[in-house]
Amino acid sequence: MALITKKIKGTEDVLPKQSYRWQFVENIMREESKTYGFKEIRTPVFEHTELFARGVGQTTDVVQKEMYTFDTKGGESVTLRPEGTAGAARAVLEHSLENEGLPIKASYFVSCYRYEKPQAGRLREFHQFGLEEYGTQSPVADAEIICVAQSILDRLGLDKIRLEINSIGCPECRAKYNQALRDYFGGFRDRLCGTCLSRLEKNPMRLLDCKSPEDREIAKDAPKITDYLCDECEAHFAEVKAYLDCAGVKYEVNPTIVRGLDYYTKTVFEFVTDCIGAQGTVCGGGRYDGLIEELGGKHMPSLGFAMGLERLLMVMDAQGIEIPDPDACSLYIATMGDEAKRKAFTLLRRVRECGLIAETDVVGRGLRAQMKYADKIGAKYSLVLGDNEIAENKAKVKNMKTGEQTELALDDSFAERFSVLTLADDSSFEI
Ligand code: ATP
Numbered sequence: 001m002a003l004i005t006k007k008i009k010g011t012e013d014v015l016p017k018q019s020y021r022w023q024f025v026e027n028i029m030r031e032e033s034k035t036y037g038f039k040e041i042r043t044p045v046f047e048h049t050e051l052f053a054r055g056v057g058q059t060t061d062v063v064q065k066e067m068y069t070f071d072t073k074g075g076e077s078v079t080l081r082p083e084g085t086a087g088a089a090r091a092v093l094e095h096s097l098e099n100e101g102l103p104i105k106a107s108y109f110v111s112c113y114r115y116e117k118p119q120a121g122r123l124r125e126f127h128q129f130g131l132e133e134y135g136t137q138s139p140v141a142d143a144e145i146i147c148v149a150q151s152i153l154d155r156l157g158l159d160k161i162r163l164e165i166n167s168i169g170c171p172e173c174r175a176k177y178n179q180a181l182r183d184y185f186g187g188f189r190d191r192l193c194g195t196c197l198s199r200l201e202k203n204p205m206r207l208l209d210c211k212s213p214e215d216r217e218i219a220k221d222a223p224k225i226t227d228y229l230c231d232e233c234e235a236h237f238a239e240v241k242a243y244l245d246c247a248g249v250k251y252e253v254n255p256t257i258v259r260g261l262d263y264y265t266k267t268v269f270e271f272v273t274d275c276i277g278a279q280g281t282v283c284g285g286g287r288y289d290g291l292i293e294e295l296g297g298k299h300m301p302s303l304g305f306a307m308g309l310e311r312l313l314m315v316m317d318a319q320g321i322e323i324p325d326p327d328a329c330s331l332y333i334a335t336m337g338d339e340a341k342r343k344a345f346t347l348l349r350r351v352r353e354c355g356l357i358a359e360t361d362v363v364g365r366g367l368r369a370q371m372k373y374a375d376k377i378g379a380k381y382s383l384v385l386g387d388n389e390i391a392e393n394k395a396k397v398k399n400m401k402t403g404e405q406t407e408l409a410l411d412d413s414f415a416e417r418f419s420v421l422t423l424a425d426d427s428s429f430e431i
């Protein structure tokens, strides 16, 4: 096949007949996060490369290996966003959103770009839904965003997803912990992968996140951050857990979670499932109290999470979760002759104003082929408009399932009467 009719490796199309599945999931995310007071933020798909280098962290896999970076014609280095947080944080700073009051609460849907090895659940262009909250230290906020994620997963009908939480402390506890990690991993220098060796000095916690099987094995017995937390971090973690208990959210403490980005502090969490193979993390998040400062702002403790939409849809498939069918066409008007076409055009506009899906022939088919098409798209009602109907100014609307016919005048009352007719199909509705 010619190159131009093949999509780029690691990307996916969402075709018209599948998009309702995405919309179902997205609507639940939108509704649920709205109830917690989050409002959507939309930021550009590309940013200055430096923003991600700083905002995601120089020692991360994302920055070291996975970014789509290029020079523009103007000689600037720009990068396709590999995640949603850096852009949101940049927008917070650029528009001084703290002046509008704290906390700043934003949700986002983004496409992300990472040059990874494509496989099930791992794409080069993928999509995330996420939350960002800036300007709060409170453990209530940590528990609240975890609750949003849990509610979304619940409303999607998912089960067998476990919530794992950890605290990775603050720079103070981290200093002692990093030294303990250097001491521990230092004993395995000859067995560590090249990337880990280079990170051993700068950011030894990254070694806990390495995907290489041998390094994972070594990491199993590494010192645990939870043994190094300072009093404040320990108390914060205890409170987060207490609030989760209040909300009835079940979790496991997993001291090996460190998350992939550099600026996480205190709480980190993941929602993980075993039902879609190795790429089982559907949501990851936590606190990044140092991020805004790292980007040149004032100290502004922050937190958030991101969910991978492709992975969530995979889990829904794997668990056989049914998504309601998309709305079908309510009315198909078949036409014979030019006058009928014009009449149909007028009527359809009104029917659509009532919020119903309505179609007519736009490819010049004969009557039989039009009716076949109406059947194919699953139209609930059809109506044939010809010279007779126009002359009498009335026509029979046919219920495609039962064959039942109802005569309606083709005047200004048509759309309203038709919509009452369709409502009557819903047995719970009495006219
Ligand atoms: P992983 O450990 O699987 O590489 P990550 O730590 O890099 O994940 P984050 O940066 O936290 O992931 O992104 C949040 C979520 O986005 C992940 O939990 C996952 O659901 C999704 N995600 C991340 N990378 C990809 C990808 N390449 N393809 C599809 N989804 C992804």
Ligand code: MG
Binding pocket: 061, 260
């Ligand atoms: Mg990754």
